[in-house]
Amino acid sequence: MLYIIGLGLGDEKDITLRGLEAIKKCSKVYMEAYTSLLSFGITSDGLSKLEKVYGKSIIVSDREMVEEKADDMLLEALVSDVAFLVVGDPFGATTHSDLVVRAKKLGVDVKVVHNASVMNAIGVCGLQLYRYGETISIPFFTETWKPDSFYEKIRRNRELGLHTLCLLDIKVKEPSLESLCRGKKVYEPPRFMTINTAIEQLLEVVQNHPDSAYNKDTTCVGLARVGCEDQMIAAGSMEQLLTLDFGPPLHCLVIVGDTHPIEEEMLQFYTINSS
């Protein structure tokens, strides 16, 4: 049996009793490092805290392992109970459908243990989940690569008065361009997109679109470390949010659509410079 277990958003205490019970049964416990590196601070003492609470040693699997060596893990799961831990929910912002498909093709039974993900925890800012349109992802721009297919989605959401959740790029264990050229992988340090960078890119993109789906005065909500003890939420215009320092990762951004009275009251609590 392969247990794919969501760990939630905060720290080692966000696992469910069901998830913990499953881990305790497993002979091996893997954990994806792709996003967890940032949220759980795996490089520091985060991992040992997890291991202490879970009562098991954890094999941290980087992106390559998950993509290239998943079959080894799945073969183990054919003969014993194996846990694969993921930050958030197994089918949240980062999906693990591909792993499920591979498991089922190999005849491995799969059980999913759900948990909170940013896709529902975002509701904490007070904007109702059923009033969101399509979620978008904003990738890091480079000098020569500035993909802006998200613009059209924002425009459509705004036409309908819907909120837009923007998931911001994270780069963990990306091989450096230089190292790829030399044929030997050396990795860039991890990077995560801040709310500030996201807004700068959004404002850069809108200049190429005469129909201006938004501008610097558009109301947004910036959320950092959703679900963690030190989460930060601030509402204001894009221009206002640009002046804030939201601190450590992960960050996300909501472009606010039309609001109902109860949504407005909730936003008030987070509005910059509100009395």
Added chain:
Amino acid sequence: MLYIIGLGLGDEKDITLRGLEAIKKCSKVYMEAYTSLLSFGITSDGLSKLEKVYGKSIIVSDREMVEEKADDMLLEALVSDVAFLVVGDPFGATTHSDLVVRAKKLGVDVKVVHNASVMNAIGVCGLQLYRYGETISIPFFTETWKPDSFYEKIRRNRELGLHTLCLLDIKVKEPSLESLCRGKKVYEPPRFMTINTAIEQLLEVVQNHPDSAYNKDTTCVGLARVGCEDQMIAAGSMEQLLTLDFGPPLHCLVIVGDTHPIEEEMLQFYTINSS
């Protein structure tokens, strides 16, 4: 302090360690019965199971209590730690923004403990969360009241190739019309909408719209008891799903938009009559 604690979707084991820790600190523990009655079977031995795991007695608060007497609970939370338990996530399908607004106005500190909700756990069917459009709610039709404002939202989602999550009506502790006329409240037995009823209503509504955003051949996924041990997921045309019995509540339905290859592979596992 008021702790608003998500219990997740399954049973008493779906609470997080963080949620459990908060409950143990609280002098009083309330639980909303509006949806929990159905998911946790509060009328049977479900409540005592919860109380046993949580180590506290639970005051089940029906809808009236939450709406009319919330201030009493909030005043208690001014002077001691009080927990308010909700099924799923505090800001999931059923939102508790109004309670947060009232708490903050009274000067009560609020802490939210997130958990899975149907809004992210729906990802288990293999359709990617970021490819969903606006979520809709389908209310029970009566002979004389058939509101169909959801049709327009489905149409827009389908035009964009997006999936549509349909949340299905539940009626818990609704005063009967007869009793309201007599001035003394007597309650109807709880009712939840099945996937079958939802599809019947969807097919009834589309007949009034010549642009037919969907029809009996449109692919859907029916999900019952998402996140529970006995969850049931089936994919097929509306007509095919109509022939199935999905069993006890809660049910929800996804109208499938354009699919990517990995989504198709996942749907295959749930497709009726697939080889």
